[in-house]
Amino acid sequence: MTQMTNAAPAVDRYLEIAERQFAETGFHGVSLAAIAKEAGVSKQALLHFFGTKEKLYGAVLKRLSDKLCAEVERAGAGGPAAGLVAYFEGLAKNSLERQAEARLVVRALLDTEETARFWPMKPYLEALTELARKTPKWQTASLDEIRAELFQLIGAIQYLTISQTALTGMYGEEDRQAIEERFAGSISGAIRVFVEA
Amino acid sequence: MTQMTNAAPAVDRYLEIAERQFAETGFHGVSLAAIAKEAGVSKQALLHFFGTKEKLYGAVLKRLSDKLCAEVERAGAGGPAAGLVAYFEGLAKNSLERQAEARLVVRALLDTEETARFWPMKPYLEALTELARKTPKWQTASLDEIRAELFQLIGAIQYLTISQTALTGMYGEEDRQAIEERFAGSISGAIRVFVEA
DNA sequence: TTGACAGCTTACCAAGTGGTAAGTTACCTT
DNA sequence: AAGGTAACTTACCACTTGGTAAGCTGTCAA
Numbered sequence: 188m189t190q191m192t193n194a195a196p197a198v199d200r201y202l203e204i205a206e207r208q209f210a211e212t213g214f215h216g217v218s219l220a221a222i223a224k225e226a227g228v229s230k231q232a233l234l235h236f237f238g239t240k241e242k243l244y245g246a247v248l249k250r251l252s253d254k255l256c257a258e259v260e261r262a263g264a265g266g267p268a269a270g271l272v273a274y275f276e277g278l279a280k281n282s283l284e285r286q287a288e289a290r291l292v293v294r295a296l297l298d299t300e301e302t303a304r305f306w307p308m309k310p311y312l313e314a315l316t317e318l319a320r321k322t323p324k325w326q327t328a329s330l331d332e333i334r335a336e337l338f339q340l341i342g343a344i345q346y347l348t349i350s351q352t353a354l355t356g357m358y359g360e361e362d363r364q365a366i367e368e369r370f371a372g373s374i375s376g377a378i379r380v381f382v383e384a
Numbered sequence: 385m386t387q388m389t390n391a392a393p394a395v396d397r398y399l400e401i402a403e404r405q406f407a408e409t410g411f412h413g414v415s416l417a418a419i420a421k422e423a424g425v426s427k428q429a430l431l432h433f434f435g436t437k438e439k440l441y442g443a444v445l446k447r448l449s450d451k452l453c454a455e456v457e458r459a460g461a462g463g464p465a466a467g468l469v470a471y472f473e474g475l476a477k478n479s480l481e482r483q484a485e486a487r488l489v490v491r492a493l494l495d496t497e498e499t500a501r502f503w504p505m506k507p508y509l510e511a512l513t514e515l516a517r518k519t520p521k522w523q524t525a526s527l528d529e530i531r532a533e534l535f536q537l538i539g540a541i542q543y544l545t546i547s548q549t550a551l552t553g554m555y556g557e558e559d560r561q562a563i564e565e566r567f568a569g570s571i572s573g574a575i576r577v578f579v580e581a
Numbered sequence: 582t583t584g585a586c587a588g589c590t591t592a593c594c595a596a597g598t599g600g601t602a603a604g605t606t607a608c609c610t611t
Numbered sequence: 612a613a614g615g616t617a618a619c620t621t622a623c624c625a626c627t628t629g630g631t632a633a634g635c636t637g638t639c640a641a
Contacts, residue, residue: 194588212497215412219629230629232589240629290494297487299549300409306554331559335566338547339540339574346539352496357503362528369532377536391618416599427599429619437599 198236201226206247210287213294214244214301241301248295248307251288259314267321268382275340275378279371282348289348315341324384340381344374395433398423403444407484410491411441411498438498445504448488456511464518465579472537472575476568479545486545512538521581537578541571
């Protein structure tokens with residue numbers, strides 16, 4: 188039969204490197220050669236596993252989407268309302284560490300060319316919507332209503348997250364940190380308003 | 385002395401075309417040749433006026449920044465509180481028409497490589513901050529506090545704006561419109577909370 | 582032991598990239 | 612009328628791009 192294919196860890200390492208680079212400079216800003224160089228392999232190694240650059244990008248986004256979905260599901264295990272609060276609070280508090288993720292999500296929403304007819308972030312957004320729908324507050328609400336409210340919340344959080352580098356550049360590291368702290372404090376209120384009736 | 389240089393309208397047209405293309409696919413996704421082709425000139429015409437691709441991108445961002453600053457100033461002419469409400473309401477309501485702008489702003493915040501040490505959107509953000517500072521509510525607040533709150537608001541609005549195409553792709557045009565309307569309604573409350581005491 | 586196949590590598594390529602050099606043309610000042 | 616210069620153009624170039632073709636090597640099933 189088929190052979191022992193034990194390339195999974197290597198492939199995952201390639202995806203990790205690609206993810207970081209795509210998050211930083213976007214699809215067009217990254218070359219296969221650059222990713223290959225950082226991974227210490229030839230670019231044909233990447234093409235061997237992923238076929239084309241677009242498919243590699245797709246695999247990166249799919250992997251991220253799966254990861255985010257799993258996270259949402261894990262958060263929702265202890266009840267929808269508490270889960271949502273915990274999830275969003277976590278997002279807001281670790282904005283520096285989660286920059287790469289947020290950048291990729293935003294880029295996926297932004298780049299309608301490469302990701303069209305694929306919409307990799309749809310499952311993630313729907314997982315959040317479904318979780319919200321399970322709370323008492325949103326049980327009777329329409330999907331549009333939930334989505335509109337949800338976008339307000341994750342939009343605010345991810346916008347700040349992707350702005351971290353720019354904020355440091357514009358105002359310095361101290362001010363960036365002060366803004367982040369103020370933001371985390373005030374978004375907490377918004378999160379509770381979103382979840383609780 | 386110097387000669388009558390009447391290339392201003394042509395240059396502005398180039399900037400307009402470049403703006404649309406950069407907004408759509410980002411700095412690396414656009415080639416000078418593509419912009420030149422749409423403008424009906426050779427790419428060396430662009431290089432003649434702007435020197436390099438990076439400088440052209442910089443000029444596009446500078447032009448957008450100036451436009452946004454002028455808009456904020458105009459909105460603030462009739463009082464800071466009312467001006468802010470009108471400005472944000474306008475942003476939220478015309479999200480489809482203002483997609484290109486929002487995309488560029490987000491890309492400018494996202495791309496730390498090309499726009500570093502330039503931060504073209506800083507004047508815009510500061511104009512908004514200054515306007516907010518003039519309202520009774522924020523007069524005694526710290527800059528950090530205002531900025532954090534401001535980012536929450538424009539973040540939510542611009543995030544939805546850049547997501548319009550993705551929303552249509554994911555849920556269809558009808559649902560997209562429904563979400564947008566719900567969003568506009570609910571962000572109105574947030575705007576008033578931001579401005580009023 | 583052999584042969585298939587995963588997981589690579591080196592060699593190569595056509596198309597496109599941003600950018601330079603050297604004109605050309607029309608207008609404006611002198 | 613002459614000269615300068617703005618606003619281009621065509622020609623060209625070194626380099627990079629994503630992608631193909633072919634080959635090499637170690638492991639594992641038969």
